Amino acid sequence: MKNIFRFLYELIIGRPEPPMETPLYRSEIFPDVGGITLLLITALMVLIYYYVLNHLIQTARFSHWYHWLGVLLVNAAIAFGYAVYYCRLNEVTPDSYVYWFAFANAFYSAVFFLLFSLLFKWRSNNAARTPF
Amino acid sequence: MCLSACSNGDDTSSGSESTACGNQTPPPLAEQLDTVNIIIETSGSMKGFMPTQNRQTAFQQQVDDLLANAEGDKDNIRRLRLFTAQNNIRPIGYDHFQSMLRQGLAKAGNSTPIPDLLSQIASSYSGTGQVSVFISDFIYSPPNERDRDYISNDIRRALAPLQAKGLAVAVYGFTSEFQGTFYPAGSKSGDDAAPVTNCCETEVPYYVWIIGAEPSVRLASNILIPGNAPVAMQAGFDRSEPSYGVIPGSGRSGSWYLADAEGKTIFVDNTQELRQGEVSFTVGLNLEALPTQYATKEYLSEHLEVEGRNGRAQVQDVMSAQAFSEGERLNAKDRQLLECYTHLVKIQVTGMGDRNSPIALNMSLPAQNPDWTDAWTTDDDRDINETGARTFALNEILEGLRALYPNEREAVFTLDLSIRKAN
Known part of the structure; x- marks a missing residue:
């Protein structure tokens, strides 16, 4: 799992900067932030969208694509914020790389949000066809 | 409120200081x-x-x-x-x-x-x-x-x-x-x-x-x-290996990083940098317990050698810890670590053999007469006013003293470092 996250992040933002922080990013920050935001929180947000907002709540008020996009953006914002927060928590050397990493994390959260959507949407009462 | 916050901060930093240096043994000192x-x-x-x-x-x-x-x-x-x-x-x-x-x-x-x-x-x-x-x-x-x-x-x-x-x-x-x-x-x-x-x-x-x-x-x-x-030397002191470690964030070039907190193994993702001489790093040494003649910047600059197996390296600079702290752009995380060391040696890797094998570096300091003896010795003191403040055959007197101790024939220290490709 560590290597998957390392591959994903370094694919778009390159090796950690400054290089001395490489072990910290690769063995702590990448897997922790990836696991929590991309997998856990994103899956939770998708489930909330499809099975709380569009299932338990009976009205089809939130079934439009822009509602879906709104939740995706909220999830991306959480992914961005959590990445920055987690870097600071681990006292990583301040560098623009922290923000590049947060952007990458937000980007991947959107990708994962889409993937989880495709996976979960079919059992939703009101949003089985959202976003398409 | 600020006072309590500040003092708290100080406490924690001094508390972790001892752990940052590992178990360094201070030089032996008699009580009385x-x-x-x-x-x-x-x-x-x-x-x-x-x-x-x-x-x-x-x-x-x-x-x-x-x-x-x-x-x-x-x-x-x-x-x-x-x-x-x-x-x-x-x-x-x-x-x-x-x-x-x-x-x-x-x-x-x-x-x-x-x-x-x-x-x-x-x-x-x-x-x-x-x-x-x-x-x-x-x-x-x-x-x-x-x-x-x-x-x-x-x-x-x-x-x-x-x-x-x-x-x-x-x-x-x-x-x-x-x-x-x-x-x-x-x-x-x-x-x-x-x-x-x-x-x-x-x-x-x-x-x-x-x-x-x-x-x-x-x-x-x-x-x-x-x-x-003005000048000093000691002979017959016990030799113990000085504590040492690579400084992770300062005085460096290249995209290497340390394998662990011990600082004796360097990882690189890209061996190309090693071949092209783009990798340099700084090693901290604690030479507090050494005889003083060996722990001078001059002696170290002149005599410290780095040998590599499966690679080449050279000493670029020797600095006192203070000069390094003042001269370099320090990574804040290194500040505490630097307190563990008295001297810093900057080493540049200049070449690599087989790129799938690690480079083993060996840093050693030969034991010789102190650098100052040449300036204090003369072969002819008959005209002392011309010769200046020099002593007849002082270097031989000091050589005789050093020859007394077998460990003066060995290197003052030899320290190992390794550089390897990360998995």
């Missing part, structure tokens, strides 16, 4: 000195340091300081004994010693060759609980012309009992005005030397040798010579 023998050579050649008429010399002031330091520290020095060394070493009363030092040396004795005096000290004035402090100009003129080639062996033989007893020697060099007759040793070519009267326009060196067990020598040096002497 049982007996300190101060032995001052009073042969004719020393008279110029303690003239009866003219102004005070630096020698008189410095030796008086040393005496005052010894007397002043009753907690650490239980018994202080004073001696003069002419033909033999004789005890002398405190008042007599001080008047001789301050009023001048009225009656100088015959001179005795330095090895004889050293031999007496090594056999009779050294042992458990004793530290002997020998003050002399160390002008050694072998009685026989042909013996001039054997000075270092003469010294080594004289001091032989020290090695058997496991005792160390610290040498401190000073210079002082000299007013009187100077008795040169002569020249290496064996030419006779005539005494130089009304000497000297130049200062003349003299030396303080502190002889005893290492922890006692360290304590005695701290007490007696607290403001460092």
